[in-house]
Amino acid sequence: GGYFSGDQGLLLRDGILSLCSDLSPDAVPLPLHERRDMEFLLIDVLNEVTRRHSDDVTCAAIICDPVYLNIVVEEREDLLSPNFITLESLREVRRAGCNVYVILLANGFQASRLLRFGDRILDTRAKFVLLHDFRLFHSELHYLWKRIVNVGVLVTRRVDIWRNGKFHYSRALFKDKTSNLNGETLNVVYLDHVPSVVALKDNATNKIGGVEIEILNTLSEKMNFKPKLYQPPNADLHKWGGKQPNGSFSGLLGEMVSGRADVALGNLQYNPYHLELTDLSIPYTSQCWTFVTPEALTDNSWKTLILPFNILYTYGMLLVISLPKLPTGWSIRLLTGWYWLYCILLVVSYRASMTAILANPAPRVTIDTLKELVDSKVICSGWGSETKAFFINSLDEIGQKIGERFETIDDPIEAANRVAQGTYAYYDNKDFLKYLSVKRKNAFFMNSVNNSTNTSTIVTNDSERNLHIMSDCMVHIPISIGFHKNSPLKPLADIYMRRVVEVGLAEKWLNDAMYPIRSLETNEEEIKALMNLKKLYGAFIALAIGYTLSFISLIGELFYWKYIVKRDPNFDKFTIDLYYTMKNKKQ
Template sequence: MVKNLLPYKCVVLMSDSVYGDVFTLSWYRRFGSFITYIVLNVDEFEDLVSPYEETQNALVTAKNEGCQMYVILLSNGLQVARLLRFGDRYRVINTRAKFVILYDNRLFEKHLFYLWKRIINVIFIRRYGGLKSGNDPKRMPWFEITTVPFPSQITSILVPKRLDIWTKSKFRKGTDLFRDKTSDLRNQTLKVAAFGHIPGTAKNSNSQRETVRAVIGNGSLSFSGAEVEILQTVSAAMNFKCEIYEPLNANVELWGGKQTTGKYTGLIGEMVSTHADIALGDLYYTPYILELMDLSVPYNTECLTFLTPESLTDNSWKTLILPFKPLMWAAVLICLLICGIVFYALARFHENINTIKEEKCQNVDIFNKKKKIITLSIYPEVEKFDSNVKYMKMKEQYIPPKHEGQASGLYQFSEPFNSVLYTYSMLLLVSLPKLPTGWSLRMLTGWYWLYCLLLVVSYRASMTAILARPTPRVIIDTLQELVNSRLPCGGWGDINREFFKSSLDSTTKLIGENFEIVNDSGEAVDRVAQGVFAFYENSYFLKEALVKRQLRFQTARSNLTSNRTQEMRDIAKEDRTLHIMTDCVIKMPISIGLQKNSPIKPRVDKYIRRVLEAGLIKKWLDDVMSPILNAEIQTTHEGTKAIMNMKKFFGALVTLFIGYFVAIVVLMIEITYFNYFVKKNPSYNKYTRTLHHVKKGDEPIHLISGDFGPFRASLPVKVPLWVAVNLKRQKKCRIQQPDWMDVDKLESIKSDEKTSRTFTKMPSEHYMVEVKLLLGCASDDIPRADEIRTIVKDIWDIRMSKLRSSVDLLVRNNGSYAAVDNLTLMEINSIRPILPHALDQIYRMK
């Protein structure tokens, strides 16, 4: 057997203290020239389910080096069984290598049957007879060579199959002990677990069975697809039959996942529990699945991408800014500001020159002919004028004088705001109200007009081209665009989520942070159609989901009647055009699943490579997708006609509404400022409704008690009482009564004074003096003056009565002091002549 091995390949030798002497030095010298040995000596008390670290390292080294044979000579069959279980679970032993093991009945117990479905290149050596004694040939030992009965099914009892007998230093038959057992599986039945997932597998209805070339299954459950075609080809070459079934809750679990109990569900669960020999369902060639089962050589590479909604955002409102790039717009704005500043500077320069000329002309009397201005003084003679005449004469006071020879040109650019405004208006090809004065301004205006014409022509040409093109489709085609859209993303299983989270790309990581687990592809596609989700799957599956949705809505529309308008609106609202992202997240290899350490994997890989090289897999994929592509409803987009519709015109409406909004806001600000600031300014004139600078003769009057004024007609101003009385006696003003000098308020004060035992606080410390003076000279300006005079006299009498009672009580009680809260100075002075003398007399008498 050793001589028949490939040269320069290693062999693993495992023995214990009983069989350690089998491998002598001469034995190694005989084969050591072309064979490398890895020797392991196992202690009889070593537990090989959890072997020593040295043993594990040696097994891993043998697996990595590709050792082609394991010679295991251990007298304890339980140790051998535990070693094989450990090697199968953690894949530290190459189960497809050749094995030489000592025969032991304990190796064939029922719980070890699964090992002999995976380790099939094995021979068991069983010794019969004893040692040779004299010339008795019956005492000559012989060895039976047996193996597992693969591919025959192992039922309740495993009976090893005899291969040959070794006796007298030779084989009796010379049989090939390690023949290839997977070339012909002798029409054995392998269980196949599958679920529908395009393009690998497609679950067929009874009506679809007749239209599909390759179908596996019978009755109500049958599958077709690229993987079914591959499996039929492989089964015909290897001579086995397939018994296909669908795992429990396959529509929800799909490939399945690990539960909290440690068990697996779905397709993966069927393979881990060894219920199935083969798995079909677009299995990804990933480390996660490779740890749980074997995968064939990849037969296809699928584009995994996202299904996204179209027209998630509408940029038709940008129509007016699309003709120029952002850099161009920035250059236009900068030129606008610079030209506005230059216009303003030139205008100010010409104004300064004209001002200097006017100052020189004022020294010459002939150029000082001013327009005569009539100054209206508020005298009794003016009262004889008509009201219209009075208004015109007052208005003339605020018209600035015009000098002879003064420039009549309109300086549009003399103020910063007006300069920018007129510069902007020229950019819109709006003519100036009048040609500006000054040749430098005129020359600059001419050249700026040329610049505006060129700029506007370019803008209009670009705008015409944009409107002539069809409305662009707003789609998501890259991962960066998907991240910018902030759409929630999701797909099947933790495998996909961990792929995004463990990615080194920052953009892919952002998707993994909010990746949702999806168990229902139909519900996921509906969410995509609502514009609130992006679904992650292979491009074939996404194309099928799109077509199914189109057919569903087509059927719904055909079943609707004209009376069910609301349902038609709901359908039209939900029938959003979907888009498969052209940027592939990853090109994922796809394989067929086999049981862990499956012995048929090398031959299955061999036939899949042959089919792949022949180009059959591409043909089968096209056959699977052709019915889907034929059933797809092609969406027609807007043609290339230059049709102006409301969608293209939306940008103009947006600009119009923005302008209206800004204008209304500015108007509200102006109204607020006018009412709360301008009207309350002393320089405000209610006739011209403007603020005027203080003219000569209108300056405030500076007195010892403060500054008062300026005094203007019909404008209220606060002055001392003696000033108001003096002006009123000269009939130069009208006095406005104080706020408290009102009949209703005085009646309330009078009522409070009657009911209160103490003195109440008066609205003014000099109320009697103010009433007497105002009513004495301005009773015609104060309404209900007689009533006010009567009420104030009553309040005075009530308070004087209280004061006399208080003095009498003070004297009777021999009081030495009394509080005078809320008494006015005039009231105190009314008792000052008698009260101190009375108190002095009382003090002397005491």
């Protein structure tokens, strides 16, 4: 099929020929009849390309001038700022999915301006056939040839011979050049964010590790390039970056948008915002994003010795033993026997409960669900205005309530300090929150072992709360590696990354990056005192409470004896038994 216009042949508006084929192995050459030999030759070449690349070629677009074909791009037209019809034609080619471009422009300056303008409109991953002109390789256009790599430049030398409807040498015209970059140096911008990128610093050198660094090393080995790692300016302040008043971007995204970096590492979320600015690889993992919240300061360790007592159990034991109506001898014996049995059961139950409580301390008061977070008074916080917009635009009511009181904060260490003060909850992925929590509790040890490059000060005191990571996940977000827009490296990199994920290397590297943090967290949980002087306070408190109740009961009994019993007219201290007998008869 195609676009026909009488004697003019194929025509897609002014200056663009869109030639679409069925792409089946048995495709028949299109019955196109033109009067010029150049047109016949071009049609034969395109038919041969569709046969040999039937699985790849979907559509071909031809941009030419009157020197080569009668489908005209006017010589006076400035293709760096083309007219509306030409611009719409280029967009139509992109929408049609054409992945073969044949540019036949005799004016090399005009062709260079077209490529500069079409950098983001043309599909730079497509196959290109160009006429050679030294003006296409000026230093100002070198960045184009990092993006357009599947290009065949038509030079005045013999590449192949077309004879009897086929090529004589059968050479590959569109060889994939990204499989071997011949040791080319690629600029890789990174951001220190556990577990994707972990920056380790010692006295001699700086070492960078993490999941994405291991993936980058694998890609560099398979695709034969040398990564040049660097951090964006003011990385601690801008981090991923955002849009500035002048329209540019700062931080890691600014390096990608400006074209200074070829690859970006830094726990990039696979979301529409990042996809608009960069090309993202296939996700290599999915992270749980949630909040780290403060624990309650309530400490019930002083009740350790009295926690095994349960008033309901005590009532149950007493009510099971039925007392006799008359105080006979056998009744007293039964009462005494059952009372001894009750004491034995009480001691056994107390010892069992005491052991269980000492082995498994009482649960801490924490925030574990989004509803509990909304009902609490803490302020939700996180990095970047995009995170705040994510909650505000949430379809769920709880997410919208979180967005209403969400505050942006740039420094995660400062956020952790505020969380410890009991006023904040910080939003990030679970692994990074675990790193923050362990780093606060093991500040000195983490700095000596991990030697983190972060110079923020961690302030701790006895009145601060522990950090607790919520068990509920707000959302599971895919994580990818970033490439600059229309990067030719992405298709092959996706293939290698898919293999890395399928064989489990990504999961293995994730466990390796988190192992030091998890080991420190385990050691901290194991070091705990089962009994201390503070917990022994419970025995004295229970004794004091018992003495107090006994003294009040004694005072009440003496008051009742002196002011009620002894003032009764029937009371006689010499015949007390007769007094009680008469009183029972009245009742």
